[in-house]
Amino acid sequence: MVLFLRPIFGAPLAEAVKRTALYDGIQLPAVFRECIDYIESYGMKCEGIYRVSGMKSKVDELKASYDREECPCLEEYDPHTVASLLKQYLRELPENLLGRDLAQRFEDACSRSAEADKVRMTTPG
Known part of the structure; x- marks a missing residue:
């Protein structure tokens, strides 16, 4: 066998x-x-x-x-x-190495950072 x-x-x-x-x-x-x-x-x-x-x-x-x-x-x-x-x-x-919860947190953090960069770029300094 x-x-x-x-x-x-x-x-x-x-x-x-x-x-x-x-x-x-x-x-x-x-x-x-x-x-x-x-x-x-x-x-x-x-x-x-x-x-x-x-x-x-x-x-x-x-x-x-x-x-x-x-x-x-x-x-x-x-x-x-x-x-x-x-x-x-x-x-x-x-499965995702980070797990669903952590992966979502990383995605959220990345999108917040991108949004903050857009605000800084459009705000007159």
């Missing part, structure tokens, strides 16, 4: 934490935590670490490993590939 696990990419954050957390008290999925740790160690001096894309085939390779709940050796990959993997993980989360 073959057992198929649901992929980690696209799974709700709480489920991913439950299935892959590193059990060090920090409630993050392994893919998120390992990518952040790697980028802090090896990628902070890379120009455009989150802007420059990594090699798609390598990102797909890493994604497949995490979806199988394996622990790939990120040190075998370049920082841009690991950063691209992290961005892809965040894009594929089924």
Whole structure:
């Protein structure tokens, strides 16, 4: 009998934490935590670490490993590939990372700031 696990990419954050957390008290999925740790160690001096894309085939390779709940050796990959993997993980989360309440608050704050800028620009100084 073959057992198929649901992929980690696209799974709700709480489920991913439950299935892959590193059990060090920090409630993050392994893919998120390992990518952040790697980028802090090896990628902070890379120009455009989150802007420059990594090699798609390598990102797909890493994604497949995490979806199988394996622990790939990120040190075998370049920082841009690991950063691209992290961005892809965040894009594929089924719910907004901030939650509906916080997302709405950010949207409200941004619109208030834009309205205030318009008032300042039209008010004679």
